[in-house]
Amino acid sequence: xxxxxxxxxxPSRTLLPxxxxxxxxxxxxYSRWMVPPAALCVHLCIGQAYAFSVFNLPMTRxxxxxxxxxxxxxxxxLGWIFSIAMVFLGxxxxxxxxxxxxxxxxxxxFTAGVCWASAFLISALGVHLHNLWIIYLGYGVIGGCAxxxxxxxxxxxxxxWFPDRPGMATGMAIMGFGGGALIASPLSxxxxxxxxxxxxxxxxxxxxxxxxxxxxxxxxxxxxVRVPAPGWKPEGYVPPANATKLMTKxxxxxxxxxxxxxxxxxxxxxxxxxxxGIGVLGQASAMxxxxxxxxxxxxxxxxxxxxxxxxNMGGRFSWASLSDFIGRxxxxxxxxxxxxxxxxxxxxxxxxxxxVLFVACFVIIVSMYGGGFSTVPAYLRDMFGTRxxxxxxxxxxxxxSAAGIAGPVLINYIRxxxxxxxVPKAQAYNTTxxxxxxxxxxxxxxNLCVKAVDKRHHMKPEDETDLEPARAQAAAAHAQVMxxxx
Amino acid sequence: xSTTMQTTKSEANTTPLQLALxxxxxxxxxxxxxxxTLVNAIKLFH
Numbered sequence: 001x002x003x004x005x006x007x008x009x010x011p012s013r014t015l016l017p018x019x020x021x022x023x024x025x026x027x028x029x030y031s032r033w034m035v036p037p038a039a040l041c042v043h044l045c046i047g048q049a050y051a052f053s054v055f056n057l058p059m060t061r062x063x064x065x066x067x068x069x070x071x072x073x074x075x076x077x078l079g080w081i082f083s084i085a086m087v088f089l090g091x092x093x094x095x096x097x098x099x100x101x102x103x104x105x106x107x108x109x110f111t112a113g114v115c116w117a118s119a120f121l122i123s124a125l126g127v128h129l130h131n132l133w134i135i136y137l138g139y140g141v142i143g144g145c146a147x148x149x150x151x152x153x154x155x156x157x158x159x160x161w162f163p164d165r166p167g168m169a170t171g172m173a174i175m176g177f178g179g180g181a182l183i184a185s186p187l188s189x190x191x192x193x194x195x196x197x198x199x200x201x202x203x204x205x206x207x208x209x210x211x212x213x214x215x216x217x218x219x220x221x222x223x224x225v226r227v228p229a230p231g232w233k234p235e236g237y238v239p240p241a242n243a244t245k246l247m248t249k250x251x252x253x254x255x256x257x258x259x260x261x262x263x264x265x266x267x268x269x270x271x272x273x274x275x276x277g278i279g280v281l282g283q284a285s286a287m288x289x290x291x292x293x294x295x296x297x298x299x300x301x302x303x304x305x306x307x308x309x310x311x312n313m314g315g316r317f318s319w320a321s322l323s324d325f326i327g328r329x330x331x332x333x334x335x336x337x338x339x340x341x342x343x344x345x346x347x348x349x350x351x352x353x354x355x356v357l358f359v360a361c362f363v364i365i366v367s368m369y370g371g372g373f374s375t376v377p378a379y380l381r382d383m384f385g386t387r388x389x390x391x392x393x394x395x396x397x398x399x400x401s402a403a404g405i406a407g408p409v410l411i412n413y414i415r416x417x418x419x420x421x422x423v424p425k426a427q428a429y430n431t432t433x434x435x436x437x438x439x440x441x442x443x444x445x446x447n448l449c450v451k452a453v454d455k456r457h458h459m460k461p462e463d464e465t466d467l468e469p470a471r472a473q474a475a476a477a478h479a480q481v482m483x484x485x486x
Numbered sequence: 487x488s489t490t491m492q493t494t495k496s497e498a499n500t501t502p503l504q505l506a507l508x509x510x511x512x513x514x515x516x517x518x519x520x521x522x523t524l525v526n527a528i529k530l531f532h
Contacts, residue, residue: 029500030500031504031505034504037508037511037512038508039514041511041512044512044516059507147517155495176512180520182516183515183519184517186522220511296530299529300529301530302526303528304530306523306524306527306530307523310524360531447496
């Protein structure tokens with residue numbers, strides 16, 4: 001029997017000790033600019049989730065191949081795969097957030113990589129056996145957990161490496177999540193074309209290939225990521241002596257943070273911003289064609305969706321970077337006020353037939369939707385410190401899950417209601433736009449109420465000791481039975 | 487029972503080549519995806 005000891009001379013707590021946080025501490029000379037590509041390796045892979053819909057239509061022809069048969073799956077049933085994955089994204093980020101924070105980024109990225117590859121391989125099995133429940137389990141549950149763990153895994157590490165530019169750092173990673181779909185969509189279509197034959201739509205082999213490719217990519221990310229040594233600071237970096245009230249130097253424990261009004265106010269801010277953005281993002285193609293019949297064709301609408309994807313991705317980096325200069329609260333004020341103005345302008349653009357104005361409104365809205373995701377980790381860091389920011393961020397992502405339901409429902413049901421009551425299709429979205437603008441007013445007020453966290457919530461030195469009593473006991477016991485290495 | 491003592495390996499300074507490789511590994515697929523999307527998006531303006 002072999003007992004592996006870690007570099008402190010204590011028995012390792014895991015089967016794979018190289019994944020532990022203490023084995024990922026950077027040695028002097030490690031460049032912090034290695035961390036963003038490591039984070040991108042993970043986020044670019046899990047961002048595939050946004051492009052999963054490219055498999056939906058081919059998966060309705062798995063048996064019939066050239067056309068659907070009665071035994072083939074229905075689109076409505078297949079839609080649940082993505083929905084389950086999104087629900088498990090939020091749940092796993094909330095549940096495993098503290099484990100991710102304490103276990104370190106390498107362990108989290110490795111776990112996310114294994115889960116993400118497994119999601120595709122299990123789904124391939126589901127396709128092979130033509131059993132949709134296996135795909136719900138594979139891509140929906142296990143893939144959803146990979147999304148949640150992978151999404152939060154590099155966030156706090158990046159902010160520790162870039163204390164001078166935390167918004168820019170998280171923006172780079174979360175930009176990858178937006179960009180993942182840009183790669184996955186054409187790649188998936190190309191793979192299905194490659195593997196398709198007269199008896200196969202090519203989904204099974206595409207899933208296996210994607211699972212293998214994503215596994216390699218995510219393992220590379222997990223191998224090159226490092227955490228900074230305790231007390232490390234960038235060369236020449238001096239923490240601002242007169243930090244604003246909204247930038248704390250203290251840490252708040254994860255379960256204490258969710259007891260603060262600030263956490264829930266930011267939850268509301270993210271929920272409102274995401275609901276507003278997700279509503280138009282998912283319906284942009286249909287909405288543009290119905291608002292501009294004859295002017296925006298199906299092909300042009302697909303181009304608009306592509307353009308919005310680019311702005312979604314670019315907004316994640318640019319808005320979060322801007323927040324380093326104007327502050328997080330002010331950035332969200334911009335999202336809410338500018339968003340309000342743009343949403344109320346969309347009906348005017350539709351009524352006047354101004355396509356350019358319509359497109360400009362949509363791409364800016366969607367850039368702020370992306371920016372909302374990438375700015376929020378730095379906002380949390382400002383409010384609650386860096387110690388548990390990953391775990392707190394994980395719980396906050398439940399706002400995303402909630403918005404994922406609220407946004408499309410608002411858009412679809414209100415449109416249906418309007419159309420069924422005789423409103424012309426070109427004007428059926430007007431009410432929704434005003435409701436979205438109203439949501440942003442709620443978000444604006446919530447953001448306005450965000451104040452500095454009361455110091456009674458801050459962690460005290462004794463709290464640190466309380467957090468790992470088992471580790472402390474193990475260390476003490478080990479010291480008695482085994483002499484430490486010289 | 488045998489005991490294996492494990493130490494952290496020394497790591498060399500990050501070289502420009504390592505940085506270039508890491509950024510290329512993540513950046514090239516991303517740029518390819520962006521280029522492909524731009525090509526599709528241009529159809530909006532035709």
